[in-house]
Amino acid sequence: MSLTAQLDALRDSLECKIDFVGQDLVERRARVILWASAAVAFVLGFALQNLKITFAIFTLGFLGCLAVTLPPLPAYNAHPVKWLDPLGEYGEVKSAVAAGGSSGAIEGKKGR
Template sequence: MDAVREMFEGNIDFVGQQLAGDYAQMILVAGTVLSFFAGYFAQSLKVTFSTLALFVILGAALIIPPWPMYRKHPVLWLPPVNTAESAKKKT
């Protein structure tokens, strides 16, 4: 149960955010170009928008969930500093 909860927790690292942004841009640009040409050759706006909708759904399935590939570089934070100890060290 913990593995399933961790899968959908939603945390991704900074490298994963960059990767998701790059994937989104590539998928949307490729989808736009391919849907334009598919609609142009079919002479149909229905084909154009249907193809673009498929690429948007594909992109959403690849980008929105926090897949493990987006969590490969976790951020190592510094441990918390006790303010009482740090105040004593300063004096």
């Protein structure tokens, strides 16, 4: 197997597709986890006057955020995108039957 084929196989195995609603959910979860871990890290680090504890707590929060947001969980694919039917040259909906020939009547171009 060539290097290009191996890289393509690796890319395909690591590609995690999620829908738009899932992207919003991931973004909100990441924001909450990171802000919460930053607040806890700051308060405990300030109370104990220890910068090492501050960075350790924030690092744990960051790793937890990665664990929650990186895998393509089923909740991130619960709303698949429904694509519209393709439009013809004049704005009419193309169907599988009409794609091969003309249907006769042609509507005017739709204003966009």
